[in-house]
Amino acid sequence: MELNGLSDLLGISNPWVLMDIKTQPKNKVIDVFIDFERGSKFPCSVCGKQTAVYDSSYKRIRYLDLFDYRCYLNIKTPRLDCNKDGVKVAHVDKWSRKSSHYSLKFEALSIRLCKEMSMKAVSVELGEPDNNLWRVFNYYVNIKIKNSLDLQSVKRVCVDETATKRGHNYVSIFTDYDTGTVIYVVEGRKKEVFSMFYGWLWDHGGHPGEIELFSMDMSKSYQAGKREYFASAQVVFDRFHIKKGLNEAINTVRKNEVQTVDELKKTKYIWLKNEKNLTENQKNTLEEFLVDCSLDTVKAFQLKSGFDHLWKVQSLAIEPLMESWIEKALRLNLKPINRFVKSVKNNMNGIMNAIKTGITNAVSEGLNSVMQLARSRARGFRNIDNFCNMIYFLGNH
Numbered sequence: 001m002e003l004n005g006l007s008d009l010l011g012i013s014n015p016w017v018l019m020d021i022k023t024q025p026k027n028k029v030i031d032v033f034i035d036f037e038r039g040s041k042f043p044c045s046v047c048g049k050q051t052a053v054y055d056s057s058y059k060r061i062r063y064l065d066l067f068d069y070r071c072y073l074n075i076k077t078p079r080l081d082c083n084k085d086g087v088k089v090a091h092v093d094k095w096s097r098k099s100s101h102y103s104l105k106f107e108a109l110s111i112r113l114c115k116e117m118s119m120k121a122v123s124v125e126l127g128e129p130d131n132n133l134w135r136v137f138n139y140y141v142n143i144k145i146k147n148s149l150d151l152q153s154v155k156r157v158c159v160d161e162t163a164t165k166r167g168h169n170y171v172s173i174f175t176d177y178d179t180g181t182v183i184y185v186v187e188g189r190k191k192e193v194f195s196m197f198y199g200w201l202w203d204h205g206g207h208p209g210e211i212e213l214f215s216m217d218m219s220k221s222y223q224a225g226k227r228e229y230f231a232s233a234q235v236v237f238d239r240f241h242i243k244k245g246l247n248e249a250i251n252t253v254r255k256n257e258v259q260t261v262d263e264l265k266k267t268k269y270i271w272l273k274n275e276k277n278l279t280e281n282q283k284n285t286l287e288e289f290l291v292d293c294s295l296d297t298v299k300a301f302q303l304k305s306g307f308d309h310l311w312k313v314q315s316l317a318i319e320p321l322m323e324s325w326i327e328k329a330l331r332l333n334l335k336p337i338n339r340f341v342k343s344v345k346n347n348m349n350g351i352m353n354a355i356k357t358g359i360t361n362a363v364s365e366g367l368n369s370v371m372q373l374a375r376s377r378a379r380g381f382r383n384i385d386n387f388c389n390m391i392y393f394l395g396n397h
Contacts, residue, residue: 006032010034053080061096061100150204156215157174171185182370215236216235254297264297270282
């Protein structure tokens, strides 16, 4: 291979010189050797003074493949004898970052692949250990995403939780409601996560007093954290989580009644899905059930339409209509419905804020897709920090 041509491709210029190329056809490996010119001086890593070279050694890093060969750059790395700071290793090459096994271009390739593949798959594709690739990935997320966050304009925040794996540790995710970007991810789901978010805001240009509202589920620990650290912010229980509670109550009524009504077996999703999403067969089955209003499941289901209607009325009508809906629900005297009504009463302020502000579950739904994708992309992650950083990565692209 012509040295001058490869030198141009690699961007080698003074004081660097391409010295040699060695190929291993059997192993399909190319080693490129880059030296610096004799008498070169480099800035001291401490004081920055131009300093003579004391001695040197080669550093071998993985570069982008060339002609289906693995390419490695062997770069001579100097130690400098500074009369002020002593002998220091100088990281002065432009192809890699300090302490990395890879070139900057190879790292960029691995990051691009993470957008489309799990880390385990990237490891197989590139033929590199996944723990090394995780270090590259975490460095990128810390420097390019987390450290560069500017939270000065954040006013409304969505908070949600997700399990790292089924039945395993949880992480809390704070999202800018207005942009949909992930702004903070932390292990746990206790009230202390709000304390940590409080400090995170200060560290990234935000102001806790400027947060106007939190959209979240009805978790007692989340509510306690919000009250303690963001007392002036409104709490809004997003519609997705509110409806989830009602759907669970309706399904419990069905499961209780299915013991005596065989026709209710295998009808779970007829009662829980939005009617517009039902298949033709499901719609027909639902209409048949609605003819018989004596079933507790039908009575519970009919409450759902009235509850949905609350999101469509004028602000002045919301409170009296909510009171009317509660009275109707309690008259059914069904324990699962009564428990849901109790939850509504205990969390009335946040529910009313949700209806009046018109905040929907769109951000939560988008965040759920990020969580699911993060579990897939981070498959085989070695610790919870890797999983958290994968959420940052996917939530900011």
